[in-house]
Every structure is written in C-alpha cells, then in structure tokens.
Amino acid sequence: GLSDGTVTVSVSVTDAAGNTGSGTHNVTVDTGLPSVSFNAISDDNVLNAVEKGQDLSVSGTSANLAEGTQVTVTLNGKNYTATTAADGTWSLTVPAADLAGLGQASYTLNATATNGVGNSVSNSANLLVDTALPTVTINTVAGDNVINAAEVAAGQTLSGTVANAEAGNTVTVAIGGHSYTATVQNNLSWSVNVPSDVLTALGNGSLSVTATVTNGHGNTGTGEREIAIDANLPGLRVDTVAGDDVVNTIEHAQNLIVSGTSDGLAPGTALTVTVNGKDYAPTVLADGTWRAAIPSTDVSAWPEGTVKISVTGDSAAGNPIIISHDVTVDLATVAISINALATDDVINAAEKGADLVLSGVTTNVEAGQTVTISLNGRIYTTTVDDSGNWTYTVPSADLAGLKDGDASVQVSVTNVNGNSASAGREYSVDATAPSVTINTIATDDILNASEAQSDLAISGTSTAEAGQTVTVSLNGKDYTTTVSANGSWTLNVPAADLAGLSDGSVTVTASVSDKAGNPASADHNLTVDVTVPAVTIHTVAGDDVINVAEHNQAQIISGSATGAAAGDKVTVTIGG
Numbered sequence: 001g002l003s004d005g006t007v008t009v010s011v012s013v014t015d016a017a018g019n020t021g022s023g024t025h026n027v028t029v030d031t032g033l034p035s036v037s038f039n040a041i042s043d044d045n046v047l048n049a050v051e052k053g054q055d056l057s058v059s060g061t062s063a064n065l066a067e068g069t070q071v072t073v074t075l076n077g078k079n080y081t082a083t084t085a086a087d088g089t090w091s092l093t094v095p096a097a098d099l100a101g102l103g104q105a106s107y108t109l110n111a112t113a114t115n116g117v118g119n120s121v122s123n124s125a126n127l128l129v130d131t132a133l134p135t136v137t138i139n140t141v142a143g144d145n146v147i148n149a150a151e152v153a154a155g156q157t158l159s160g161t162v163a164n165a166e167a168g169n170t171v172t173v174a175i176g177g178h179s180y181t182a183t184v185q186n187n188l189s190w191s192v193n194v195p196s197d198v199l200t201a202l203g204n205g206s207l208s209v210t211a212t213v214t215n216g217h218g219n220t221g222t223g224e225r226e227i228a229i230d231a232n233l234p235g236l237r238v239d240t241v242a243g244d245d246v247v248n249t250i251e252h253a254q255n256l257i258v259s260g261t262s263d264g265l266a267p268g269t270a271l272t273v274t275v276n277g278k279d280y281a282p283t284v285l286a287d288g289t290w291r292a293a294i295p296s297t298d299v300s301a302w303p304e305g306t307v308k309i310s311v312t313g314d315s316a317a318g319n320p321i322i323i324s325h326d327v328t329v330d331l332a333t334v335a336i337s338i339n340a341l342a343t344d345d346v347i348n349a350a351e352k353g354a355d356l357v358l359s360g361v362t363t364n365v366e367a368g369q370t371v372t373i374s375l376n377g378r379i380y381t382t383t384v385d386d387s388g389n390w391t392y393t394v395p396s397a398d399l400a401g402l403k404d405g406d407a408s409v410q411v412s413v414t415n416v417n418g419n420s421a422s423a424g425r426e427y428s429v430d431a432t433a434p435s436v437t438i439n440t441i442a443t444d445d446i447l448n449a450s451e452a453q454s455d456l457a458i459s460g461t462s463t464a465e466a467g468q469t470v471t472v473s474l475n476g477k478d479y480t481t482t483v484s485a486n487g488s489w490t491l492n493v494p495a496a497d498l499a500g501l502s503d504g505s506v507t508v509t510a511s512v513s514d515k516a517g518n519p520a521s522a523d524h525n526l527t528v529d530v531t532v533p534a535v536t537i538h539t540v541a542g543d544d545v546i547n548v549a550e551h552n553q554a555q556i557i558s559g560s561a562t563g564a565a566a567g568d569k570v571t572v573t574i575g576g
Contacts, residue, residue, distance in 0.1 A: 033064060034113060034114075034115040034119055034121040035062060035064065036062045036071060036090075036112070036113050036123050037062070037111075038059075038060040038109065038123065038124075039059045041125060041127050042127075044218075045127055045128060046128045046130055047099070047102070047127060047128070047130070048130060048131060048218040049131040051383075052096075052100070052131050053096055053099075054382070055093050055095055055381065056093065056094040056096075056099055057385075057391050057392070057393070058080070058091070058092050058109065059091035059391065060090055060091075060111065061088050061089055062084050062088045062113065064115055065113055066115065068083050068084065068350070068354070069084045070082070071092075071112070072112050072113070073111045074109065075098075075109045075127075076101065076102060080092045080093075081355065082355060083354050085343070091357045091359075091391055092393045093382070104132060106127070106128045107129060108124050109124060109125045109126075110122060111123050132219065133164065133219050134162055134163060134213050134214075135163045135223065136213050136221055136223030137161050137162070138158065138209055138224070141225065142156060142227075145225065146228050146229075147199060147227065147231065148231055149233070152196060154196065155195045155196040156193070157191050158175070158194060158211075159190065159192075160211060160223065161189050162184055162188050162213050162221075164221070165188065165221075166216055167185060168183060168184060169183075169184045169213055169214065169215055170184070170213065170214070171183075171192075171211050172213075173192050174209070174210045174212075175207060175208075175210075176202045176207055177240075177323075178194070180192040184213065199229060200233060200235070201235060201322060201324075202235050202236075202323070203263040203264060204230060204231060204234075204235060204264060205229060205261070205263050206226060206227070208225075208226055209224065209226075210222060210224045233263075234315035234316070234321055235321060235323070236261075236263075236311050237262070237323065238258065238259075238309060238323065239260050241256070241258055241327045242256060245326070245328060246327070246328045246329075246418070247302065247307075247329045247330070248330050248417045248418040249333075249419045252331060253300055254296050254299065255294065255296045256293075256299045257292070257293055257294070258275070258280075258294060259290065260289070261290075262289070262313070263288060264316065265284045267283075268283055268284060269284040270313065271283065271284065272312045273292040273310070274309070274310040274312075275298070275308075275310075276298070276302050276303070276307060280292040280293070280294065284313070302329050303329065304331045304332075305329060306329075307329050308324050308327075309326075310323070311323050311324075328417070330415075330419060332364035332419060333364060333419075334365055334419040334420060334421040335362065335363040336360060336361070336362045336390075336421045337360045338409060338411055338423055339358075339359045339361075341409065342356065342427075345426065345427040345428065346429075346515070347427065347428070348430055348431060348514075349433060350517065351517075352396075352431045354396050355395055355396050356393070356394040356399055357394075358375070358391065358392045359391040360389070362388045362413055363388065364419070365384050365388060365414075366384065367383075367385055368383050368384065369383065369415060370382075370383055370413070371413045372413070373392055373410070373411050374410045376398065376399075376402055390411075390413075402431070403429060404430055404431060405429060406426060406427075407427060407428070408425060408427065409424065409425050409427065410422060410424045411424075430515075430516035431516075433518040434512060434513075434514045434518060435463045436461070436470065436510050437462070437510075438458065438472075438522055439458075439459045439460050441456070441508065441524065446526075446527045446528075446529055447526060447529065449532050452495065452499070452528075455493065456495075457491075458491055460510055460522070461488050462489060462512050463487060463514075464483050464514045466483050466484060467482050467483065468483045468512055468513065469481075470483060470489045471511050471512070472491060474493060474508050475497070475500060475506060477497060479492075479493060501528045503529055505525055505527055505528070506526050507523050507524070508525075510524070533562060533568075534561065535559060535560075536559045536560045537557065540555060557572050
C-alpha cells in the first residue's frame with residue numbers, strides 16, 4: 001500500500017514514429033486520521049454552584065489537524081467554536097448565561113473537526129452539574145443553647161450533621177473568634193470540643209456559632225446557631241480584625257483598630273492589648289466596648305503568617321481575664337501575566353476573523369478568583385484554575401471593531417485576602433493585506449526562442465516589509481526571492497526550466513505575506529512563442545535564371561512561411 005506523503009505518478013507515451021514523451025504528477029497520500037480530545041472541564045468534570053455562575057473554559061488537544069482548523073463543541077443543544085493552535089491545542093468559552101440553563105444532571109459535550117483532506121473526527125466528554133449546596137446542622141448546645149457556670153467549667157462539645165456532603169469532608173466551626181475543625185464521619189455527623197478556658201474568657205453574653213463545610217464538588221454550605229453564656233462570668237471578646245481577620249498588603253501599611261466588648265468589667269477598667277511584642281492600653285467604655293489604635297509603623301512590623309492578639313484585664317472582683325484572637329497576615333506578592341496574543345502579539349486579518357484566546361498565569365492567587373480583562377473597550381471575566389492559569393476566548397464578533405495599529409490589553413486579579421495585581425500587554429493589529437505586482441516580462445510579455453535560451457528575469461514590487469519572501473510560480477515550479485528595502489523584488493528563472501515551456505499563454509503568479517501573516521498574490525500572463533518560423537522562397541523568373549530580357553524587367557520574389565502570423569514582416573535581401 002501507499003505510505004503517507006507525496007507520491008509521483010509518471011506517464012510516458014511513444015508514437016508510431018518512435019518519438020517518446022513523458023509527464024509526471026504529484027499526489028499527496030494522507031491517511032492519518034485526525035483526533036480531538038478534551039482536557040478536564042472545570043478541573044474535575046464537575047460544575048459546582050460557584051463555577052456555574054462564571055464563564056466556563058473548555059479546552060483540549062488535537063492531532064493531524066492543521067493550525068486554524070475549526071473545532072465545534074456542542075453543549076445542551078448549542079454550538080461553540082474554537083480553532084486549533086500550532087501545537088494542536090484549542091480553547092473556547094461557554095458564557096455563564098448559557099450555563100444558567102443547565103439543570104442538575106450529567107451532560108455530554110461533543111467535539112467535531114475535519115482535516116484538510118476531508119477526514120472527520122469527533123469525541124465527547126461528560127460534565128456533571130452539581131449546584132446543590134451542602135447543609136450544616138448544629139445541634140442544641142448544652143441542652144438549651146445556654147451555657148451556665150457548671151457547663152463553662154466542664155467545656156462544651158459542639159456537634160451536628162451535614163447533608164449533600166461526604167464522610168471525610170472538613171467542617172470548620174467558629175465561635176467567639178476561635179476556629180476549630182472536625183471531620184465528617186460515616187454517619188455524616190461531626191463534633192469539636194471547646195475548652196473551658198476559652199468559654200471562661202468569652203464571658204457572659206450572646207454568641208453566634210457558625211459551621212461551614214465544602215463537599216467534594218466544591219459546593220459550600222454554612223449553618224448557624226445562636227447561643228448564650230450565662231455564668232455570671234466577666235469576659236472579654238475581640239471583634240473581627242480588618243473586616244476578615246486577614247491583614248493584606250494594603251492594610252499592612254495602614255493604621256489599624258483592634259476593638260472588642262467586655263462583660264462584667266467596670267467602665268474605665270484598664271486593658272492591655274499585646275500584639276507582636278508591643279502593648280497598647282485601651283480602657284473599657286460605658287457601653288462595655290473598648291478600642292486600641294495600632295499605628296501603621298507597628299502594623300507594618302507584623303510578620304507574615306498567624307499573629308496572636310492577646311487582651312488582658314481584671315474583673316471588678318480583681319480576678320484576671322485573658323483572651324486571645326488570631327489574625328492572618330498575608331503579604332504574598334500577587335502577580336498576573338498575559339501570554340502573547342495570537343502567538344506573536346500581532347493580529348492579522350485571518351486571526352481577526354476568528355475567536356481570540358487570551359491566557360496567562362497568576363502567582364499567589366487561589367483557584368476560582370476572578371480575572372478581569374479589558375480589551376478594545378470591552379470587559380471580560382474568567383477565573384483562575386487550580387494551576388494558577390487563566391484563559392478566556394474573545395468571540396470573533398468582538399474583534400471586528402479592531403482598527404489597524406498598536407493597542408494594549410489589561411488584566412487584573414485579587415486574591416482571597418484582598419491583595420491585587422494587574423498587568424498589560426502591547427499588541428498590534430495588522431489586518432491590511434500587502435500588495436504585490438509583476439513587471440512586464442521579457443520587455444513585451446512575450447518569450448521568444450532567443451530569450452528562452454537565457455535565464456529569464458522576473459521582477460515586481462510589493463508593500464510587504466523588506467525581507468519578506470516572494471514566491472513566483474511558473475509552469476508548476478516555484479522560485480523565491482525577498483522584498484528589498486525599496487519594495488522591489490527580482491529573481492531569475494533558469495533557461496533549463498524555460499525549455500519545458502510550450503507555445504501559448506502561461507500564468508506567472510507571485511505571492512507574498514507580510515510579517516503579520518496577511519497574504520497577497522498577483523497573476524501575470526506571459527505569451528510563449530519559441531517556435532522559429534520557416535521561410536520558403538518560390539522559384540524566381542520561372543527557372544531561377546534571370547536572362548537578358550528578364551534582367552530589364554521587374555521581378556517578383558515570393559514564398560511562404562510557417563510558424564508566422566499574417567501581418568508579420570518578411571525582409572528580403574538580394575545580392576547583399
């Protein structure tokens with residue numbers, strides 16, 4: 001059987017006189033079947049509640065498909081298109097508005113493509129849509145949701161159950177600024193122990209207990225229960241610091257207020273707030289609240305990681321009270337970058353007519369965080385994946401308004417702790433095709449027998465950049481040269497190649513692409529007349545002898561010619 005590649009078909013024929021002629025023709029054999037495949041969708045082929053509310057990136061790879069081949073993906077009856085890159089990868093974006101119509105079910109995505117010789121391929125991937133949030137139930141605390149003195153002294157177990165979550169999932173319980181974790185058991189129950197000293201330090205008053213769980217599909221649910229401590233205990237509490245108990249890069253350079261409440265402490269009671277080895281001295285106000293101002297110079301000295309805030313004071317009876325509160329300092333430098341647009345940061349006409357894949361990388365940004373993209377006056381959003389990468393496919397319709405020239409794209413991102421970064425990338429649009437022309441060939445666009453004995457110069461001009469390759473095709477052969485600084489180009493066709501030309505009209509084609517990849521071509525007709533005419537002279541004076549009488553008369557010189565056209569000039573020379 002024939003192997004893939006170029007196969008030459010040769011044919012020869014011999015006439016009755018023994019003259020033999022031959023010819024060749026190249027045929028391309030391409031039996032390599034194309035393939036197309038999906039990458040994991042949304043990292044785990046599951047679309048959770050958060051992911052369903054965002055644009056969805058669908059990507060994959062291919063083989064035996066030329067760069068620029070269209071891949072069509074069908075989801076829930078709608079078609080989305082992408083084009084293959086040079087490395088065979090492809091990517092597209094399904095808008096969040098389309099995802100909103102998906103129900104709780106498993107969906108099949110189908111991808112189809114056809115290569116240049118008509119071989120088609122398809123593949124599918126399954127996507128489970130699970131947007132059902134788990135629920136967390138907190139059981140009644142201390143029997144009646146009121147913790148008395150004896151129950152404070154014994155410590156308390158907080159427990160509950162979950163639904164739409166699995167054994168092994170983690171439940172995070174928050175109470176009075178303290179956080180505890182539990183593992184969901186096989187019966188979907190969980191429990192954590194809150195020690196006596198923590199309850200004692202919290203003192204009398206109402207408290208909210210919250211429990212949060214995230215299931216294996218990434219859906220998060222929270223439960224809450226209101227309780228109270230009624231133990232005739234004085235106590236101190238610290239409010240949430242910096243809004244979320246996280247000090248980010250911006251807050252790390254600012255003044256910060258640490259505040260809280262008290263119970264059973266007289267107004268005016270002196271407190272000591274200790275942070276990072278430094279003490280601050282607020283007092284209890286009439287309403288039981290207190291505030292300590294931490295100057296920016298001190299805040300900026302807080303180390304990255306967990307910083308403990310301790311608050312101490314004495315009750316009216318002179319008994320010491322101490323409570324601690326953990327704050328996370330996140331100074332991680334957030335960064336975001338943009339990969340080259342259209343592989344070379346130049347969008348040509350073909351690329352302007354196709355979807356444009358934007359992508360990049362983030363540093364110290366959590367999966368699921370939003371990346372905001374600004375391109376050509378439009379705003380797009382996508383999310384960071386588990387590897388810190390991001391991608392978004394800009395539809396071709398949005399690129400139609402791009403004008404030739406330089407422009408830029410900007411992106412920004414913020415991590416969960418509020419640290420942000422932005423970046424820009426310059427690109428250019430060159431959707432204008434260059435021009436190419438072919439000058440008159442052989443001075444009159446006619447190649448005669450004499451001219452065919454020498455190399456033939458073919459020249460022209462082009463508006464493509466200097467150094468761009470011009471390809472000239474003549475009689476099935478290609479010749480190349482480059483555009484010079486003044487826009488001209490020239491090359492020589494060897495005389496040996498001209499020998500294969502037959503009389504008639506042939507087309508000379510010149511093609512060129514500019515640096516942006518925009519193609520242009522021009523055709524030029526060349527008349528080939530390499531047959532030398534034959535001239536026959538008829539007999540002169542009846543016998544080719546001019547006698548005395550004929551010598552005194554005018555004589556007619558006549559004849560015929562083959563290989564010449566009516567009107568061609570015949571020159572007769574007699575006697576030099």
